Amino acid sequence: MRISAIFVFVAVLILANSAFAASQKRGGWLYEKYCISCHGQDGSGTPYGKELFFPVKDLRPNYLLTSDEIGFMIRYGLFERELLGKGETLTDRDIDDLTAYIRTFRYIPNxxxxxxxxxxxxxxxxxxxxxxxxxxxxxxxxxxxxxxxxxxxxxxxxxxxxxxxxxxxxxxxxxxxxxxxxxxxxxxxxx
Ligand code: HEC
Ligand code: HEC
Known part of the structure; x- marks a missing residue:
């Protein structure tokens, strides 16, 4: 009885984990397609993105934003900025996957x-x-x-x-x- 409960628990963990990894992977693919030109490989911004009149924001310290805040900005864009709302092109799942991918960027505060x-x-x-x-x-x-x-x-x-x-x-x-x-x-x- 106990052993099977542990087994189920471990199986659920593994499944949840691999679902998350799959979401991140898909997010990485979408990121390359739609975002990398301005935000760059590590999220810190490309020279092109930094030279925009309103430059890109560094996505590395994203742990200071909630997933809702990130998702909202991807969906609706930012008024008068180069980040256009992608709610028309991207599905809810795309936005969740992109957010999961952005979460892999890291910044160590000084x-x-x-x-x-x-x-x-x-x-x-x-x-x-x-x-x-x-x-x-x-x-x-x-x-x-x-x-x-x-x-x-x-x-x-x-x-x-x-x-x-x-x-x-x-x-x-x-x-x-x-x-x-x-x-x-x-x-x-x-x-
Ligand atoms: C044409 C360039 C460009 C592209 C492509 C682009 N962005 Fe941006 N993004 C910006 C700019 C510029 C800002 C900063 C706007 C501001 O706040 O002044 C920004 C801001 C953001 C922010 C908010 C960051 C913060 O700290 O406020 C998120 C999240 C974001 N972008 C995600 C994405 C995602 C995901 C994609 C791809 C689906 C994407 N962007 C594509 C230019 C771009
Ligand atoms: C011109 C004056 C002024 C400057 C400059 C200023 N603040 Fe404030 N800050 C305030 C006032 C006034 C409040 C209280 C707002 C309120 O009553 O809710 C406040 C509130 C805050 C709070 C909320 C604290 C809490 O417990 O509610 C934080 C955090 C904060 N400021 C951080 C900063 C940081 C970081 C900077 C520098 C980048 C900064 N502030 C610059 C006037 C200022």
Whole structure:
């Protein structure tokens, strides 16, 4: 009885795993067909993509975006950008497979570079140590409990009606990943 339960469990794991691998493989094929010319082999962007008036975004730090966010941008494109909505050409499955493939790209954040950027771009409102500034009504980033994904979303989109304006156009995705990891590193550890 127990052994067969373990067997079923292992079989399900293997099947789920191979379904995921197949999805990634198919995604890789679609990526080469539709995306590689701008986004490049490793997701960091081709010279062509980087020279666009609004350059490509680096897809390597994609762990800071949810699959829904990635899928949404592939489906609908981005307004006035070269990333055209592919909802007409691609099926739901294509979009899921492309997202699975994009998930294979990796970026290792650089906390030191993140600290330098933070001091340059954020400390004026958030304070050099991240504890906030009364004049700007900024929250204490050391005590903030929001996740890295949520933090990324706020940096990219801003917060409506506050001094936290969106910075998506001005900061590279790799720089956001560096800063987010710096902010996580200065958080007071909750025990
Ligand atoms: C003609 C060039 C071009 C092609 C082809 C292209 N993209 Fe893009 N893509 C862009 C540009 C430019 C941006 C950045 C737009 C902006 O935010 O200013 C972008 C952004 C993105 C983003 C959002 C990244 C982020 O961090 O905001 C995703 C996801 C993406 N592309 C996926 C794809 C996928 C998947 C394909 C293939 C189906 C594809 N792109 C094809 C130019 C392209
Ligand atoms: C002009 C001032 C200003 C600048 C510059 C600024 N912020 Fe903010 N930020 C704010 C304000 C004000 C809030 C609070 C918004 C609110 O009330 O929800 C905020 C909120 C945030 C939050 C949400 C924290 C939480 O727990 O809710 C994060 C994360 C954040 N900022 C990161 C950054 C980063 C990273 C930079 C640098 C790239 C930056 N900010 C630059 C003013 C600023």
């Amino acid at each position: 906390i030191k570079a993140g600290r330098r950027l933070y001091l340059r771009l954020c400390s004026i409102c958030h304070g050099r140590d991240g504890t906030g500034d009364k004049n700007f009504v900024t929250p204490n980033l050391k005590e903030s409990m929001i996740s890295d994904i949520e933090m990324t979303r706020i940096i990219r989109r801003g917060r409506h009606d506050t001094a936290m304006i969106n910075k998506r156009r001005r900061i590279y995705n790799t720089e956001i990943a560096d800063m987010v990891n710096y902010i996580l590193s200065i958080r007071e550890k909750q025990s």
